[in-house]
Amino acid sequence: MRSTLRKTVLTLTAVAVGIGAGTVATPAQAATQKADAGCVTGKKLLPSCGVLWGGAAGGFTGKPRDLEHRNWEKLSGRTATIFHTYHKGNEPFPTKAEIAMTNESANPRVLLTNWKVEYGTTWAAVARGEQDKRIDAFAARAKAYGKDFFLALNHEPENDVKPRAGSGMEAKDYAAMYRHTIQRLRAKGATNVINVVALMGNEKWMAQSWWKDLYPGDDVVDWIGLDSYSSVEKGYHYGDFATLLDRKAKGKNALGFYDWAVTKHAGKPLMIAEWGAYHQVGRKTDKSAVYNDVVAQLKKRPEIKAIVHFDTKKDDQGNRDISINSSAKSLASFRKLAANPIFNVKLG
Structure with a gap:
């Protein structure tokens, strides 16, 4: 015994x-x-479990992104692990502020930045190599930065497509620009750039014959991104979190965005690269129905590995409020969402 x-x-x-x-x-x-x-990020910043939590604050205000991001974190009650910024053309980035934000040991963050590499020219011109100097300069900065970070090339390209032969901005030109840029970055040794193709998932665009031509190819895409929003007032795009994931072109064989991504590009992690709930500016319509739906949908959709909330009191159209604190009840619901342990993911 x-x-x-x-x-x-x-x-x-x-x-x-x-x-x-x-x-x-x-x-x-x-x-x-x-x-x-615990949950931790690994290769290509993919979390071993859980979902990365991110934010983009200060849009359309002119205020410093880093300051607005910190303010948003305090408001929401959680460090937004993904720090989302925007750049175009020859703007040098990562900037000093972005580097500082992602060097804070007490508040670990990873950069997600959108870059319109073709700014001032066309996608076709980039694909032909006419902006290689611009790409190479960025590659050198990315290598010097040293840390892994997310890069979205010309997010929401559907808005910029000009479906006219020779325009240089056809859907196929976007795919060619994307391929050329990523292949050149890799050739220059910028292996810490984790790229995201960020589409809109809008049923209007998904119905276009050219929409399928936007995708650059699985060999040059690390993550598939979706920028999508829900209205909390009845009308266009009214609905909860699930509705912004499932919009699709009309037709019995059409797939919603999430189903399209996981069916046509199996194995690619999905990032909701911009999301939010909105109502008309000046109103205090409750947004809780959208926020309360998020965790349940994430548990049903395991390929979603990151969500990044876009926060602004007034959007680029000037009439939509996408802030989390437009009402006390909305803010309380969002803070409850932010506190959920599904977002407890450490940067590896």
Whole structure:
């Protein structure tokens, strides 16, 4: 009896302190070890579990993005691990402010930046190599930065398509621009750039014959992104969080955006690169129905690995409020969402 008890104690002790290195853990032990380790990002910033939480604040205000991001974090009650910014053309980035934001050990963050590499020219011109100097300069800055970060090339390209032969801005030109830019960045050694193709998932655009031509190819896409919003007032795009994921062109064989991504491009992680709930400026319509739906939808849709809220009191059209604090009830619901442990993901 004593001998059996001693063996049991020694075995439990060995497991607890890690004695017996090199042995294969049982499935139960492996699950326990994973739970103890927590959710953490790995290759291509993919979380081992959970969902990355992000924010884009200060849009259309002219205020510094870093300051607005910190203010938004305080308002929401959680550090927004993904810090979302926007650049175009020859603007030098990562900027000093972006580097500082992603160097804060007390508030770990990773950069997501949108870049209109073709600014001042066309997608076709970039694909022909006419902006290689611009791409190479960015590659050098990215390598000097050293950390992995997300890059979206010309997010929401549907708005910029000119479906006219020779325009240089056809959907196929976007795909060619994207391929050329990513291939050149890789050739220049900027392997810390994790790219995101950020589309709109708008049923109007998904119905266009050219929409399918936008996708650059799985070999040059790391993450698939979606920029999509829901109205909390009846009318255009009224609905909850699920509705912004499932918009589709009319037709019995059409797929909603999420289903399109996971069916046509299986294995690609999905990022909701911009999302939010909106109502007319000046009103205080409650947004809780959208916020309360988020976690349930994420649990149903395991390929969504990151969500990034876009926050502004007035959008580019000037009439939509996408802020989380347009009413006290909305803010309370959003803070409850932000506190959910599904977003407890550490940067590896």
